Amino acid sequence: LGALDEAARARLATTIGQHDCAALVVVASTSSDPDLAPFVRGARLSESCLLADRNGEIVLGYFTPMERDEARSTGLEATSTDDLGRSSSAVVTESASSFGGRAGRLLRHLLENRGWRSGRVALAGSAPAGDVLGIARVLETAGFEVTSGTALSRRWRRAKSGWQLEDMRRAAAATCEAMRKVAATLADASIDQERLRLDGRDLRIADLQREVALVLAAAGLEQPEGQIISTGAVAGVPHSRGDPETVLRAGETIVVDLFPRSLLFADCTRTFVVPPVSDEVQSLAKLVRRALDGAKKNLRVGTGGLDLQDQTCAVFEEAGFPTLRSAPKSPRGYVHGLGHGVGFELHELPSFRADGEDGTIHQGDVVTVEPGLYDPKAGFGIRLEDLLWMGPDGPENLTPLPYAVDPSLWPRQG
């Protein structure tokens, strides 16, 4: 049942040592916190904390007695402030009732109990700023040097295998199902003076959002970061969200970028055009597809994300488009990075914008590859995005969907 296997534990202890720290401390407002989730799998906790030291010891701290069963379901040693009793040497600060005060007290106790009296402690997890400052103060007062554990945690948890990989495969499969549902709906629409119509009503972005939400909810997935379904000039700006009331139109590009979460995230984009598809859009879509295929072909363990980005820029520049490299301020052309790591965070390591190890593809990474072409003035955006796991036998595409912009060319299932 435990979330952590021996290899992951050993890797963590090594990483803590490499960062010259005695321990990693995680503070989290919720157990879905990306720095805590790898330790607890799906267990539901509210405010909690965790200590992992470089000797391989790991203890989970919780604060609500009612959460004892959830805490123990993780298979980790679990302790709450209730277990400290009054004989604890830890001083109760004036803000002891806050999360920061309680977590600081418990973490100090756990550190001292394991023989740590000084040394560097890396602090990771996400919590209200006031609580983070409070915990740092308690540990510093106790004689520890507190440093950022954010990079340490991200490096440790970037490799995906076991239940984490299974969860991402499941999330990606549900994402694909939602995308197929969108394609089917668009294919079923009729056209009245360019407006898409279904069941006697205008078809709007809100209708697609609702269908996506229903498919994902039925699979047990959430969309904590929302989704992008945008058309025309709005689709021409990569991260703009569509206005739900917008009526969909034939001939316009419809960018559908879904990034739901099970325990971990998935991420996938397709671009649709309900015919007529202009020759220009058809040829731009082919170019984006060529960039996608080229980048996926070059994606292998040891490759640098920056190199992949350069190769992709070259594809678009040769076709006459500005890119982030040739014209960084241009809103037209290929205006964003090629991809990013995905896992407990929607954007995590590897970073396709970083030098060194953080920017190099490792075995176990899950990454997006998502080239696109945009022109807000001409009123279009075209993006294709696949999600790939870097397995021992090469990349596995977790989002094996059609790429056709015409939704009627997508095969129907079931």
Added chain:
Amino acid sequence: LGALDEAARARLATTIGQHDCAALVVVASTSSDPDLAPFVRGARLSESCLLADRNGEIVLGYFTPMERDEARSTGLEATSTDDLGRSSSAVVTESASSFGGRAGRLLRHLLENRGWRSGRVALAGSAPAGDVLGIARVLETAGFEVTSGTALSRRWRRAKSGWQLEDMRRAAAATCEAMRKVAATLADASIDQERLRLDGRDLRIADLQREVALVLAAAGLEQPEGQIISTGAVAGVPHSRGDPETVLRAGETIVVDLFPRSLLFADCTRTFVVPPVSDEVQSLAKLVRRALDGAKKNLRVGTGGLDLQDQTCAVFEEAGFPTLRSAPKSPRGYVHGLGHGVGFELHELPSFRADGEDGTIHQGDVVTVEPGLYDPKAGFGIRLEDLLWMGPDGPENLTPLPYAVDPSLWPRQG
């Protein structure tokens, strides 16, 4: 379109002054951060920050040029690090590329640009611990005293009106619809050797979870904190989550506690028993209902949450049950607090466990009232929870649902 009216701006400036601060600084990994969301309504931003000073000035900081349109849709003055240029006096630290480094640089610039060179800065919002520490370091190096802004922010944003109240009413209405759907499903079930059956299959917790998720998703709501649907001995521990594979049984208590989020949260609990309902459960349910009615009757502006809790304990103690007051360690009886504030956080001010203003009911508060009785050994839990807005004419119940434990007594709609 703006998220903030003049009254809210003025209240914020006053609150900042009351906390002896020059400014409130919010750092946020996402615009759904409870300390940032009141400023941006539904605008979608990734990492971002905000400066509000005690003179009433407010500036939103964003870091991704693609998010410019979203940032401006808030109606706030919006600035990104791109606008700083190279002539900025702010020093680029070695960790300038991290969120903490970029936010620290931008916030320092914004503070100095508004004439602040020293003084106390309250830091709120939630972000990775490493980034919080980095931002605090940049501001302290620049000459500011950094203190926790978590309490300040919670106090400022506890009053609900306007679009925030409308959003909570909408979220609560969808929650009620999901609860009615659960009641209807339970009422439709047949019984085979105590097991509930529907459509020729055993009815499981997972089936109810799926129905709830579909209703909420169709209304555009998320469940970022999950939900509790638990039965029997599991329901006997208030915060335990049910195992989805558990088959529902006649005669068992089924606790359904839903707490989805639109922009703000809603929160509501009902307890069901598919007949036969034992005399004991029936009389316990009546007692919980009496405690709920009593607490709602006593709920008014100026009341202390601790007093309401005391009154509720008295109801249960008089009936012979242990309570959190009479037997704090007992897993049996009335084992938790009476309620909590709800808003951009599921648990926020007022706190029913705090003394003073933080624990006193104010006009504009939205609170839960949720008495319950539990016995993990006997294998039951019964909880009833309503969500109430403290309006100028008294409390408004946002979750006006039936209280009957027998789902067949719930009126069918539509």
